Amino acid sequence: MSVVTVQLGxxxxxxxxxxxSTVYEDSTGAGRKTYQESSRERFFxxxxxxxxxxxSVLVDMEPKxxxxxxxxxxxxxxxxxxxKAHFCQKQGSGNNWANGYCVHGPRHKESVEDxxxxxxxxCDRLAGIFAMMSVAGGTGSGVGTFVTQCLRDMYxxxxxxxxxxxxxxxxxxxxxxxxxVLTLSRLYQLSDALVVHENDTVHKICSRLMNIKHISIxxxxxxxxxxxxxxxxxxxxxxxxxxxxxxxxxxxxxxxxCHPEYKLLSLCNIPxxxxxxxxxxxxxxxxxxxxxxxxxxxxARMEEGIDWKVCVPSSRGDSxxxxxxxxxxxxxNLMILRGKDVSSxxxxxFKDPALYVPWLPPDGTFSLWNSPVPFNGYEKSASLxxxxxxxxxxxxxxxxxxxxxxxSRAYMHQYTKFGISEDDFLDSxxxxxxxxxxxxxx
Amino acid sequence: MQREAGVRVREVISALRRLLSALGLxxxxxxxxxxxxxxxxxxxxxxxxKLLHRLLxxxxxxxxTCQPPPTSPLDPELEFVRSALWYTGYGGWWVxxxxxxxxxxxxxSRDLLLALGWVMSSDNLLETLLAEKVQELELxxxxxxxxxxxxxxxxxxxxxxxxGAEGGDVRSLQWHYGKLRLQWRSLLAAQQxxxxxxxxxxxxxxxxxxxxxxxxxxxxRSGSTGLQKDLESIQCLNRILEAYLExxxxxxxxxxxxxxxxxxxxxxxxxxxxxxxxxxxxxxPHSCPHEDNxxxxxxxxxxxxxxxxxxxxxxxxxxxxxxxxxQDRSSSSAQLSPEQKRELERDVAARLQGLSLANTPTAxxxxxxxxxxxxxxxxxxxxxxHGVLNQENxxxxxxxxxxxxxxxxxxxxxxxxxxxxxELELLKKSQRLEMQAQTSALQGLVFIPPLKR
Numbered sequence: 001m002s003v004v005t006v007q008l009g010x011x012x013x014x015x016x017x018x019x020x021s022t023v024y025e026d027s028t029g030a031g032r033k034t035y036q037e038s039s040r041e042r043f044f045x046x047x048x049x050x051x052x053x054x055x056s057v058l059v060d061m062e063p064k065x066x067x068x069x070x071x072x073x074x075x076x077x078x079x080x081x082x083x084k085a086h087f088c089q090k091q092g093s094g095n096n097w098a099n100g101y102c103v104h105g106p107r108h109k110e111s112v113e114d115x116x117x118x119x120x121x122x123c124d125r126l127a128g129i130f131a132m133m134s135v136a137g138g139t140g141s142g143v144g145t146f147v148t149q150c151l152r153d154m155y156x157x158x159x160x161x162x163x164x165x166x167x168x169x170x171x172x173x174x175x176x177x178x179x180x181v182l183t184l185s186r187l188y189q190l191s192d193a194l195v196v197h198e199n200d201t202v203h204k205i206c207s208r209l210m211n212i213k214h215i216s217i218x219x220x221x222x223x224x225x226x227x228x229x230x231x232x233x234x235x236x237x238x239x240x241x242x243x244x245x246x247x248x249x250x251x252x253x254x255x256x257x258c259h260p261e262y263k264l265l266s267l268c269n270i271p272x273x274x275x276x277x278x279x280x281x282x283x284x285x286x287x288x289x290x291x292x293x294x295x296x297x298x299x300a301r302m303e304e305g306i307d308w309k310v311c312v313p314s315s316r317g318d319s320x321x322x323x324x325x326x327x328x329x330x331x332x333n334l335m336i337l338r339g340k341d342v343s344s345x346x347x348x349x350f351k352d353p354a355l356y357v358p359w360l361p362p363d364g365t366f367s368l369w370n371s372p373v374p375f376n377g378y379e380k381s382a383s384l385x386x387x388x389x390x391x392x393x394x395x396x397x398x399x400x401x402x403x404x405x406x407x408s409r410a411y412m413h414q415y416t417k418f419g420i421s422e423d424d425f426l427d428s429x430x431x432x433x434x435x436x437x438x439x440x441x442x
Numbered sequence: 443m444q445r446e447a448g449v450r451v452r453e454v455i456s457a458l459r460r461l462l463s464a465l466g467l468x469x470x471x472x473x474x475x476x477x478x479x480x481x482x483x484x485x486x487x488x489x490x491x492k493l494l495h496r497l498l499x500x501x502x503x504x505x506x507t508c509q510p511p512p513t514s515p516l517d518p519e520l521e522f523v524r525s526a527l528w529y530t531g532y533g534g535w536w537v538x539x540x541x542x543x544x545x546x547x548x549x550x551s552r553d554l555l556l557a558l559g560w561v562m563s564s565d566n567l568l569e570t571l572l573a574e575k576v577q578e579l580e581l582x583x584x585x586x587x588x589x590x591x592x593x594x595x596x597x598x599x600x601x602x603x604x605x606g607a608e609g610g611d612v613r614s615l616q617w618h619y620g621k622l623r624l625q626w627r628s629l630l631a632a633q634q635x636x637x638x639x640x641x642x643x644x645x646x647x648x649x650x651x652x653x654x655x656x657x658x659x660x661x662x663r664s665g666s667t668g669l670q671k672d673l674e675s676i677q678c679l680n681r682i683l684e685a686y687l688e689x690x691x692x693x694x695x696x697x698x699x700x701x702x703x704x705x706x707x708x709x710x711x712x713x714x715x716x717x718x719x720x721x722x723x724x725x726x727p728h729s730c731p732h733e734d735n736x737x738x739x740x741x742x743x744x745x746x747x748x749x750x751x752x753x754x755x756x757x758x759x760x761x762x763x764x765x766x767x768x769q770d771r772s773s774s775s776a777q778l779s780p781e782q783k784r785e786l787e788r789d790v791a792a793r794l795q796g797l798s799l800a801n802t803p804t805a806x807x808x809x810x811x812x813x814x815x816x817x818x819x820x821x822x823x824x825x826x827x828h829g830v831l832n833q834e835n836x837x838x839x840x841x842x843x844x845x846x847x848x849x850x851x852x853x854x855x856x857x858x859x860x861x862x863x864x865e866l867e868l869l870k871k872s873q874r875l876e877m878q879a880q881t882s883a884l885q886g887l888v889f890i891p892p893l894k895r
Contacts, residue, residue, distance in 0.1 A: 001635070124642075125635035157627045192624075246635075250628035258620030259613065359614045364621075 001246040002123035003042055003232065005056040005130045006116060008147060009140025011165050012132035013058055013065045014217060017072055018225035019132075019232075020044075020054045024079050026229060026376045035373045038234035038244040044079060045122055052079040055122065057115045058086035059147060061093050061104050061139045085119065087111050093138025097179040098418035100142020105150075108143075113150055120155070128159035128249030130232075131191075133183075136167035136176035141183040145190075152190045159249045162191040163228065166198040166394060175411050177402035182420070184395075185428035188435065193257040195265045196391055197224050201301040208304050209272045226376055227269045230383040235336055235369040245369070255367035256332045256387045261438045266390045268292070268301050269383045278377055285337075285345035288382050292335070293349050299328035299390045312354045329442045330356050330365070330388035337370040339380035345370075357442050392439045399432045451477070451699050454692040461685040465571045467496055479551035480703045482710070490554040491546045495519055497558070498526040501567060520546050532560045552707055559700045572686055579675045579682075640676050 007016035020043060027039035044052040054073070058066045058081065066088045074080045087108060093100035120126050131148055133140035144162075151160055164187070167176045187194055202223050206215045210223070234244035237251050245251055257263050270292050271283055291303045298310035310326045333355075337345050347368050356365040375381045405411070406425055416422070455473040462470045471489035478486040499522075523546075527537045534553055536543040543549060561567055881887055 124638050125631055127631070157630050159624075159627065159631075247628050247631065250624060250631065254621050254624035254628070258617045258624060260616070260620060357613075359611070360617060361614070364617075 001041060001125045001127045001248075002045075002055050003127050003130050003249065004116065004119045004123065005043075005054070005132065006147065006151070007056060007058045007060075007069070008131060008133040008144035009060055009137055010062070010065045011134035011137065011140050012144070012163075013060055013069050015132050015163070015165070015221045015224050015228075016054075016056060016058070017069045018218075018221045019228055020056070020073065020079060021076065022222075022225040022229040022376060023233060024052070024076075026233060028078075032373045034244065035234050035371065042127070042232070042234065042248075053082050054079060054085075055119055056081060056085060057112070057119055059088070059112055059115075059139075059143065060086075061089045061091060061100070061143065063088045063090065082119070085115055087115055093142055095136075095138045095173045095175060095179070096414055096418070097138060097142040097145075097175075097182045098415040098420040100138045100140075100144070101146050101182070102142075102418040102420065104139065105143045105146025109146075109150055112147055113154060116147075116151065117154070120158075125246065126155070126158055127247060128161055129155065130161050130163065130249070132163040132165075134165040134167065135180040135183040136165075136173050137179065140165075141179045145183050145186045148187060148190050159253055160191050161193050161195060161249055161253070162187055163195045163197070165224070166196055166200075166398070168199045168203070169394070169397065175405075175414070177398050177405065178411065178415070178425075180398050181402045181428050181432060182425070184398075184435075185431035188263055188431060191263065192253050193263050193265050195228075195267060195385070197227070197267065198301075198394055200394075205272055205302050209302055210274045211277075212274070223272065226272070227267050227383065230269055230338065230375050230381055231267065231336055231385055233338075233371070233375065235338070235371040237369045238367055244371075251367075252334060252385065255334050255364075256385060259331070261435065262331050262387055264387065264391045264395070264435070264439070266301075266386050266388065267383065268295055268386070269381065270295070270303050271378065271381070272302065275377065283380050285341065285380065288380060289345060289347060289349065292382050292384055296330065296333065296350075296384060296386060296388070297328055297355065298326060299388075312352060314354065328389050330386055331360065331442065332356070332365045332367075332387045334367045334369065334385040336383045336385070337368070337381070338373060338375040338383075339378060340372070340374065342370045342372050342380075345382075389439050389442055392436065395432065395439075396436055399429065399436065403429060450695060454695045454699065457685070457689045457692050458696060461568065461682075461689040462493075462497075464682040464685040465500075465568070465575055467493070467500065476555065479555040480699075480706060482550045482552040482706075484551065487547065487549065487551040487554065490551050490558065491523075491549070494554055494558050494561070495523050497561065497567070498523055500571060501561075502526050502529075517545055520544075527557055527561070530561055530564055532557055532564075534560075552703060555703055556700075556707060559697075559703070563697070568686070568689070572682065575682055576679060579679045636672055636676065640673060643673070 005016060005019070007013045023039060023043050027036040029036075040046075040052065044054055046052055058069060060066050066086050070081050070086065089104070089108070093104055116129070120129075129151055131144060131151070133144035135141045148160065148162060151158075164183070166180065167173065173179070184194070199220065202220045203215060205223050206212045206219045210219070212219050231252070232248065235248070236242065237245040237248070238255070239245065239247065239251055256265060270288055271281065273281065291306065294306050294308060294310070295301070295303065297312055298307040300306045307326060310328075313327060333350060335347055335350060337347075347366070350368075351362070351366050353362045353365075356362070406429070409422075412422065412425075415425070452473045455476045459470045459473065469492070471486065471493055475486040475489045479490050520543075524537050524540060527534070534557055536549050536553060537557075
């Protein structure tokens with residue numbers, strides 16, 4: 001059972017190696033043989049001389065980031081990327097989604113498809129394809145969307161999970177909202193689920209929880225990799241309670257994103273702190289879960305600054321009134337607990353039907369995975385993957401900003417010259433408005 | 443050569459036997475039984491009867507829940523086989539006329555073999571059985587424990603009703619449907635994994651040069667009973683598919699052999715026909731391909747005979763015409779002057795043309811034979827010749843009876859119309875002349891011809 005990762009664009013190719021490093025380091029250690037075996041099978045394959053090679057395909061239109069990633073991996077001496085598993089060009093997509101989607105993507109379709117096919121054929125079982133990209137730039141979003149489309153055509157029955165990094169609200173790229181709108185609207189049709197990390201929230205985690213003074217992209221990527229790893233590493237699941245699941249992505253999807261209108265997944269993790277203070281901290285499961293629950297209902301992404309005043313409405317009528325009070329309603333949640341005494345943790349508080357939409361059966365909304373192996377140095381760690389209203393606000397902001405630009409036709413010619421018409425934009429806006437409407441009426 | 447063919451037949455039947463037993467039929471008769479059945483040997487009747495019965499039982503398993511009434515005086519097994527064969531359209535004597543055969547023992551082994559061939563060929567029997575077996579074996583034993591059942595759907599519906607949320611039930615059904623789809627995809631992935639692993643195991647085994655592949659060779663792992671079971675069922679499936687492929691490769695030979703069985707049956711039958719007329723309706727139904735062939739060749743021979751007879755007749759007629767011509771020329775041609783002759787010839791030609799045009803037999807006037815066999819006038823030779831040609835035409839047309847294209851008919855009718863109009867014109871002309879002659883003979887009358895339109 002293996003996951004094939006596709007690293008797309010600069011962002012994907014930076015988070016990718018972090019994820020593999022995290023996963024590798026986490027699975028190395030005494031007393032975790034099965035866990036290690038399972039994790040290794042998931043993310044790596046072994047060459048005849050015993051070297052671990054990441055099950056990953058690297059795609060970018062510039063050579064810089066890929067060569068960095070490849071060099072960094074080989075330098076670690078623990079694992080490396082496949083020798084011919086990357087594809088890059090000399091010239092980037094210039095932060096233009098249309099350039100990536102309409103020009104670069106189709107031009108290099110076959111080469112990228114070949115790389116992915118080779119990786120997929122190496123797996124005994126393809127658990128899923130995990131495509132990592134940002135939505136702001138040109139290559140990750142444009143080429144990434146195109147590649148996802150090709151993957152969907154190639155593997156119509158495979159699970160395709162996209163990891164999206166949402167840009168800072170203040171903006172890195174002037175047309176980032178255009179790119180985001182175009183990417184999201186298309187991926188929503190192609191992918192099985194979109195796992196979203198917002199740069200803003202991750203940045204806050206770095207500054208407040210990790211106490212990092214000068215936050216670099218690397219720090220942010222480490223946090224993202226940590227959170228992703230805590231979900232993707234082996235765990236006992238509902239379908240396989242005594243063996244590490246051989247179908248993690250399938251189970252994740254079937255517990256969270258069964259409805260085609262609701263595909264946005266947010267991720268939060270507790271506790272998170274700097275490695276220096278890790279040794280001096282002690283947590284109990286009830287404490288962690290209490291915090292995590294409040295993070296869920298108050299829509300906080302970190303344990304600091306949680307609004308404890310937000311409470312679960314006791315009836316449907318209440319919820320309408322508390323809608324303004326910041327209560328975050330969920331469709332479904334998946335909690336993953338890792339660490340000591342994990343069996344003693346009581347997740348009953350997450351099963352409260354009041355947390356969820358009334359039209360789903362109460363026993364189908366919450367799933368719990370666990371693993372007795374401590375994750376990434378944390379004695380106890382809890383992650384929550386949530387299909388809820390939590391991404392509504394940033395999505396709405398993104399669409400609003402893009403719309404404001406679109407109304408004045410700003411930078412439109414950059415897109416029309418590659419064949420993305422105003423109608424395409426309008427279609428994308430419609431799709432996203434529909435998603436916003438679906439989530440706000442939960 | 444004969445011996446080689448025998449060996450091939452044995453192989454073919456063995457392939458069939460392997461396939462049948464892989465499909466779950468017990469004690470399939472030996473190849474020798476089949477061979478003996480071809481020659482209607484009574485000792486293989488029982489074997490073939492059992493096979494036919496079991497095969498039909500398997501085929502109609504689901505339909506035969508109702509038992510025949512216990513008071514039925516006939517053997518229930520025979521009744522079942524008979525009705526099943528009746529259902530498939532088989533019309534052998536022992537099926538169509540129940541009273542002539544009261545026990546399976548009375549049926550010849552060749553009759554049973556023919557019935558078997560019929561069932562196999564008419565209903566895609568082997569493919570049906572194969573599909574059933576494949577479906578049975580492809581059930582995954584390692585499916586995830588939790589599949590949302592009917593209860594889940596009921597609860598979700600009751601919840602949505604209780605909640606009274608508008609459109610809630612649709613969304614929850616969509617949710618459940620999505621879940622099922624995702625789980626189905628998981629199963630698909632699991633199945634692909636299984637086949638890949640099985641392939642690996644097989645490949646390893648073959649690498650280690652162990653020709654005997656059996657499940658016992660697979661290293662037993664603790665807690666892998668599910669896997670073991672899957673492996674077994676997949677290997678079983680492979681065996682079946684291999685047997686089927688093998689059978690498919692040799693199937694044409696089997697049907698050739700069945701043709702020879704059929705030939706034997708037919709030749710025996712015709713021999714019996716000579717001795718016993720009353721058994722004539724033991725014939726195999728007309729839809730049998732072999733019978734068709736026989737009939738086709740009969741028809742062919744008949745046509746050839748007819749053609750030969752026609753040719754013969756034509757040859758004879760031509761000969762007589764030639765003698766006539768020779769006689770006429772010698773008797774009368776010298777007595778007329780060249781001018782008279784020419785005039786006469788012109789006259790005759792005109793009349794002949796008129797007659798031939800008016801009397802040409804066409805497809806629209808079936809059965810019309812021109813009366814041209816009168817005692818010939820001097821110089822009527824060409825007429826006669828023409829008549830002969832007409833007769834030939836008639837015969838040729840008769841050869842292709844009754845078929846006439848609308849356009850051809852139209853053309854003919856138009857030609858005929860033109861001829862008739864021309865005749866009419868001639869008649870009118872002669873009438874007018876006659877009238878003029880008559881009126882000019884009468885005194886004090888002025889003849890005014892009618893106005894021309």
